[in-house]
Amino acid sequence: MASQRVVPFAEGNESDRALLGGKGAGLVSMTRAGFPVPPGFVITTAVCREYYDADRLVPDGLWEQVSAAIKGVEADTGKGFGVADNPLLFSVRSGAAVSMPGMMDTVLNLGLNDTSVQGLADLTGDEQFAWEAYRRFIQMFGDIVFGVPADLMADVVERAQIRAGGPSAKLPVEESRALVRRLKDIVEGHAKQPVPSEPMDQLALAISAVFDSWGNRRAVDFRRVSNIPDDLFTAVTVQAMVFGNSGEESGTGVAFTRN
Numbered sequence: 001m002a003s004q005r006v007v008p009f010a011e012g013n014e015s016d017r018a019l020l021g022g023k024g025a026g027l028v029s030m031t032r033a034g035f036p037v038p039p040g041f042v043i044t045t046a047v048c049r050e051y052y053d054a055d056r057l058v059p060d061g062l063w064e065q066v067s068a069a070i071k072g073v074e075a076d077t078g079k080g081f082g083v084a085d086n087p088l089l090f091s092v093r094s095g096a097a098v099s100m101p102g103m104m105d106t107v108l109n110l111g112l113n114d115t116s117v118q119g120l121a122d123l124t125g126d127e128q129f130a131w132e133a134y135r136r137f138i139q140m141f142g143d144i145v146f147g148v149p150a151d152l153m154a155d156v157v158e159r160a161q162i163r164a165g166g167p168s169a170k171l172p173v174e175e176s177r178a179l180v181r182r183l184k185d186i187v188e189g190h191a192k193q194p195v196p197s198e199p200m201d202q203l204a205l206a207i208s209a210v211f212d213s214w215g216n217r218r219a220v221d222f223r224r225v226s227n228i229p230d231d232l233f234t235a236v237t238v239q240a241m242v243f244g245n246s247g248e249e250s251g252t253g254v255a256f257t258r259n
Contacts, residue, residue, distance in 0.1 A: 006065035008041045008072050019044045021235030023095030039076040040090070040239030041069040043207060045097065048233035051211045058208065066203070069238075077240050082199040086123065087116035089133075089241040092206040094213055096234045103222045104234060105144045105213040107206040109137035109241060113197040129245065131176035138183045138195055141202070145209045146191035153183055203238070210236045 012020055012028035020028060024042035031037045043066070050059040070081050070088075079088035089111040094104035112120065112134045121130035139157065142148035160179050164171045171179065188194045196202050213219060214234045223230060244252030 005047045005062055006041055006043055006069045008069055009037060009039060012042065018097045019046060021045060021095030021097055022099055023093060024235045024237050027237065038240040038242050039073045040237060043236040043238065045233040045235045048211050048214060048235065056212065073240055081111055084115040085119040087111055087119050090203065091239050091241050092203065092210060093237045094210045094234045095237050097232050098228050100219060100222055100228070103219040105210055107140050107144050107209070109133045110202050110206055111199040112137045127173050128170060128176060131173060131180060133243070135176060135180050135183065138180055138187065141195050142183065142187035145205045146187060148187050148190040153186060156182055156186065207236050210234065
């Protein structure tokens with residue numbers, strides 16, 4: 001597996017924690033045990049090492065392996081990455097071999113754009129949910145990938161929610177659409193480039209951003225305090241999105257066991 005840069009969950013070996021990271025190894029373990037894990041793949045810590053050795057350039061040949069892994073997830077889910085009327089959306093998460101909670105970055109709902117948001121609305125029967133998912137993506141992408149001040153975007157969202165009735169109020173669809181447009185303008189104004197509409201471009205930038213987060217100040221400081229070596233690097237886990245806010249019987253959380 002050491003020469004395999006991209007490892008689908010179903011093909012991984014949970015003992016390769018140093019290569020897959022803690023999150024990736026856990027997902028591989030649960031997948032192989034038969035749990036209903038949303039499909040995905042791990043870009044290994046070895047790729048992150050190559051990335052830093054090359055002054056933060058993605059190694060040659062990586063995207064061919066990523067594209068092949070995406071095809072596998074498409075086959076498992078029956079959805080298409082970049083397919084407007086049946087969109088496959090991804091979460092893109094960090095995952096070092098040693099847990100570093102909250103120190104590195106995550107991008108959710110990746111794959112949404114101005115056309116696929118309507119596809120998500122049609123699939124779920126909930127247009128407001130789809131635009132809320134799109135809003136979260138734009139906000140997170142702007143912050144994590146382009147470095148747009150998070151407080152600036154959060155303030156715009158908070159003011160829209162207050163106008164709609166309070167912090168937990170659901171925005172009307174038209175308000176959600178207007179909020180997405182406003183956030184896109186803010187991102188482009190600060191980053192001098194728009195959020196890409198092409199899902200593969202979104203994914204490429206998000207993967208690089210997660211690798212970059214290994215070197216951010218809070219992660220470096222955490223490693224110093226925790227005596228974690230800098231040369232462990234992080235894997236990137238790319239996984240089919242599931243939603244914690246798609247209905248009354250939907251939720252997300254973190255579970256711990258004593259073992």
